[in-house]
Amino acid sequence: MRLIFFVVFVGLQSLLCAIAKPLDFYFSDSVTFDPSIAKPSEVLGYEVGEWHVRHDQLVQYLQVLAKQSDRIKIETIGYSHEQRPLLLLTISAKKQLENIDTIRKDHITRLSSKGQDNAGPAIVWMGYSVHGNESSGSNAAMLVAYYLAAAQGAEIDKLLANTVILLDPSLNPDGLARFAQWANSNRGHVLSSDPMHREHVESWPSGRTNHFLFDLNRDWLLLQHPESKARIAQFHKWKPNVLTDFHEMGANSTYFFQPGIPSRTHPLTPSKNIELTNSLAQFHAKALDSQGQLYFTQESFDDFYYGKGSTYPDINGAVGILFEQASSRGHVQNTINGTLNFSDTIKNQLTTSLSTFEGVLQNKVQLQNYQQQFYQSAKKLAKNDDFKGYIVAANGDKQKLTAFLDLLKQHHIEVYPLQESYKDYLAGDVFIPLEQSQYRLLKAIFSEQTSFKDNTFYDVSGWTLAHAFNLPFEKLKSSRNLKLADKPWAPKTERSRRKLDNAYAYGFSWQQFNAPKMLNFLLSQGIDARVALSGFSAATNTKERHFAPGSIVVPAGLQKNSKWLDILTTASNRYDIDIHGIKSGLTTQGIDLGSRFMRPLKAPKVLLVGGEGVSQYEVGEVWYHLDRHLGLAPTMIEQSRLAKIKLKNYSHIILVDGRYDHLNDLLASQIKEWVKQGGVIWGHKRGAKWLVDNQLLKASSISKKEMTEQFDTHELAYQDRDKLSAKQRIAGAIFATDIDLTHPLSFGLGRATLPVFKNSTWLLKPADQPFITVGKYTSSPLMAGYSAPENVSKIAENASLIAHRYGQGSVIGMTDNPVFRGYWYGTSKILNNALFFGGLLTVQGR
Template sequence: MRLRVLPLFFWLVVLMGSAPLLAQTIQTPAQFLGYNLGERFTPHSQIVRYLEYLAGQAPQRMQVQTYGHTYEGRPLLLATLSSEENFSNREVIRTNNLKRIGLLPGQATGKQPVIVWLSYNVHGNEAVSSEAVMQVLYNLVTGSTPEIKKWLQNTLVLIDPCVNPDGRDRYTNWYNQVANQLPNVSPLAREHQEPWPGGRTNHYLFDLNRDWAWQTQQETQQRIVVYNQWMPQVHADFHEMGPEAPYYFSPAAKPFHEAITPWQRQFQQIIGENNRKYFDKNNWLYFTRETYDLLYPSYGDTWPTFNGAIAMTYEQGGGGRAGRAITKTDGDTLTLSQRIAHHYAASLATIEAASDHQEQVLQEYQKYYQQARTNPTGTYKTYVLKAQGQPGKMQQLTAYLNQQQIKYGYATQKSSNFGFNYSTGKSENLKIEPNDLVISLYQPKSTLLKVLFDPNTKLEDSLTYDITSWAIPYAYGLPAYGLKNRLSKVAEQPLNVALKPATTTTVAAPYAYLARYNSLNDLQFLTALLNKNVKVRFSEKAFEAAGEQYAPGTLIITRTGNARLNATFDVLVKAQADSFGVKLVSSPTGFVSSGVDFGSTSVRSVRKAKIGLLAGDGISSTAFGEIWYFFEQQIHYPVTVLSTENFNRVPWQQLDVLILPDGSYSDLFDEKGLTQLKAWVRAGGKVIALEGAAAHLAGKRDFSLSKRKFTDSLDFKKDPYRALKRYGDAERNALSELVQGGIYRVTLDNSHPLAFGYGPTHFALIQEVNDYPFMQQGWNVGVLKKDSYANGFTGSKVKKRLQDSLVFGTQEMGRGQIIYLANNPLFRAFWHSGKLMFGNAIFMVGQ
């Protein structure tokens, strides 16, 4: 059957009526590209060219700025457009908006339009939205109807045409290579089978729609800088879902985070009603109030919401599988032009709703920030964090607060108070010391602060789309307290002030330099030295030197072993320490007051390891990406990425460490593969097996890790009616088997190298049930005991299974090591307290 793809113009006439175009001189997307929208996927470079063309044709109404670049060097753009009057005053509008909410000093003057920010194509293979954005921009910049002209008098529109250009081009380049001349609508066709790793994610395979709050990725960091310069009142985020679904728009599903205001809920409903008007007119299917909730704070709808905006997700049925056209199970054919029309309609409906309610939107937005500054909501009004000899962690935290525009300061004198202790989960007395970090909720960004720091996420409903706990003190591994009162005598720190490098205690030509080891900064310092071919040692046992106590894991950089560096040794070590804010202590001797001397066999050398990392079919692309990013962007240490396709041809003897990310390994490590793996480990190799990889090794011959089996058979014998479940309760019953990002207190054996730099406990974000009993042969380094729960949702059926289970462990095998990480310590790169443990697995264990 020859598929007839209706041109996009057909859908736009249906949507907007037959109003004549007011501007005949500016080229439409079809005229500029040479094909109708919907006939093919447009490369990002062509989208960039069209936006620049539009801005050049209408400089009095539109501007395009490059606000950053992706990891692969593609430009990130923001288009600003409005009426000619608003556009000429856009800088005044921007600064007045920040003055109204207290983020800039001074008094705002003049009329203010609603600032509407529309974000497209955050998931690269949800590629329809960047096709739609060209038609949206054309109609806005040309003022193609009287209605649009009116809307732009009341709004200033900011459009990010493609949040994720690297992922988009990965998808579009693949699709344009494999697509038939005419769309093949069969779901079996090659053009509907996207290969690993898919185009959803960015270069490092991170989901950018889960990075808004954490801001780990370059694209997000650059976008948030510009977002904070504008602080829009309305934000819409355009997505796609599976091709069987229709269209989703607000209002959102439960659970709503408790910090979301009644007005934000109400205006979501108003925008949803405005979308419904157009979708009903055209008999397009849609749904609301299902699936897409507003709890997890790092989405494109929630993070702007906690910054005061009315924000929403739009989801069009389609996605990477849909291509240009696909037959659905109901027999209908979904086309790219239809998908474009739907996103186009939602875009204009959002702008229209903001325009129609201009005054109320602005009044409520100003009220939101007024309350934040003078009467913030929430149990705790102040957070106090103690560095306790961990300056590296404090530097990471303050840099994060600066990114978020969250103000903080430092206590100026000793005092006593009473507050919630994050470590114990109890309210207790605390001593506040000078220079303790103090964060007050009496500030513009107090709602965001409350959401990010709240130790107990309140769930309106357990049916949620993502993790349910994320409290920042746990993520950074810092002692913290929540106080119900406001502290006085706090020295406020100006935002974005660079912290000075730690000072270095100097001794002429010292015997050794000592560096405490308990943060990512310290790990970065270690890898920087290794990259410079500096020999580094570490102590396996605690020691005292010159009246100072040093914990196991302390780095010892002796002059002995580095003689080849000659005069550059001291300069090199100090320079690297300053780069990462690491405090060095110079020791004139290798003799210590107590503990082990620097020549002891308990002082080990850190090997400059050659590391292999597995990627490809069967491997979780995001799990691989988190590790790849860790090496390349955080510790800057070389890693060799190995393809699963060629893995059986890898010369194993050239590797010291093999990292197996989460994934399915049944095809890769059959009996023969496991025999090869064990032989390599026995010869001195080290395997780091995460999540699914650990699960694959569990129970296999010679591996100490095993799995418990749980059964409900006895319960069914006692109560046979338990089998009589309601079909309508299926989704909710399934939750009883899940852990949805719960925070748990892991008990650590911090005498083991895997836990060097940690205290006796570590708060981990648990994603899956670990059915691993304690190992009989090996080291149970991190375990969950009874009463380990701290925060987040855990299903009723799995609570017992999480008790007395292994989370982190190691096993010796011949001269080598197997390291089991049943929980991912690098999750989304925001769980900072886990990164040191992954570094320990690489550089400390088995030396």
């Protein structure tokens, strides 16, 4: 019996040793370490790669290193949504670290100084695991930090003397924690390498995303989340010469490092950037060659969208490098290249981290010269451009403009408010001059390019920020006639306090971005509020005002809460929206305050459907919008549990893009009955398709197959298949739609042209029935990004938004995601209106 136990014990130990690798597995025998510096295993209690490190363990170890090593300064630069600390380690030689702020300031000063000065150290940003379930990066970060803290000899001394290394060990702490819990929870003492084992197949949602289920690697430009905001603040504080971005890809791949496909580089990226990327690539190839590791370059990935971690640096004077390691997605997995251990993936990430350091040392002068030239040439390029800058209008919504300007400010773009009106632009609108250090980034943010050298895109092809905010803008050839503020725009630090006088009723505009959030607050506090379905003018306590359709009215005589006026005053100040006291129910023009067109409102109770088959990104984007911009907590539920829910407890159901396989005929009939009884159901993309397929939305569609078959495939060679696929899809472009401004779903938009973000070929046809097609693509709809001419022609003048009554309820279908990646403030108004006014539709679908 003892013999059997011994054999089993030895067998288990052998299996554990297969992944529990000591430091000599990761580092060359030539590297010696200071024994007074703690190894990872001495703090974690296990060898690196034996378990997936939790974020709290990662933080603990790095804090120990910072205490023990005089080469490391550690700081918390922010907190994730789940309040996990965002760490940044500044690593350099002891003498430099003692004078680090001066070194940083000198580095920034050199960028605008004439001539070239390479006396200072190169700044290298090492970023790991922006996708939480690509965790080899964060696990490797521990080893990189240990090496920089404890390695001894001439090689490390030279590295630390010539660089300042900024180490970001976990770009997505919440996702990393979620995935570590998953992988560790499903790991046995006897490891399973079967790709079908639960450990390798995450449930919905995956650890890739952050708390709100966003892909943070698409947020570097958009800055919707605290992780991104904290990182970009530090990026511009330091302006690194090189930034690395460590990822993972499918288990059956090998290892990728940039350069990617040359033709898929954004045209605003200087050719010298590509040259330096190629120079650094030689060091990665040499390091991986020495270890017999397979790898590839110049295929699959691109450097086009400036909102990614490896590409944002390229438009900011740095060299961004993407690394992609085949993922074990657990502790060990069978692949076409043999057994892939988690420790193997970590070692490769460590190897290319060290080769990055070697490459930077060898190219230090070239990297510094390039960055200086990048910024010093910006104003010269601006002077030679054929226009002077962009003028942008608030379009009646100063809060939305403020959010847009705050985003630009975080990217160090200077903006100047207009002091006086200019043509159709009003005082308070803004001018953004080209002649500034962020000239290239500014051009990228406003780009409306629709023709490209290579039409295949790994990510989006158009991201014009002003279109996303639905802010009218134009290029100006001269700024001579503009009267501008002397100083760049800056957010207000103080707000004026509002006080409401007694009145018959109170009203506020629906056009301001915060209006829906304020309305939701008022309704949650028991305030009786009405929406004006038609416009009116009325005498207020200050002057006569016009209230557009969609304006909210709070009649004093209907309030039951004794503190209702205090609540109204609090709301006005909290959400920075003027509430006007109306003197009488008899208006001077339009409907009176007791009109049948003044409809009572209720706080929405939203059921947001997710689960397997449904896009976690789009569920997260809707959840984030409701939470952040409406102060509304939806009930999120997997579609597999929907049959167990009492639908009568909810006013709205939202179906985002996805496959709704669990919504069988019985459940579909229950949903139909719920709508007939007064429910409002919203669907976009394949969510809208489900509404059409189940005859809730009375519309016909153009299928993906129909869109695909319009392309001529005769005489295509086998090698043309990728090019055909690129033409057939829409990889994220911006299209123009015309909106019926008299419809309740368009209240507060301000103009009939509404840009939408489109990354799907599924379409709705305009309805034959009048009054239910709310939005249509224009006759020439492509505004920015790539879409094949065949697709553009097919999209033109088809429906973008259809809505109608269904029994006592309403059905609303949209072809596009109104809250894409959290920054589409313009189309988010449509979703807001569906939540508050969707039940007020009067035209029955037939």
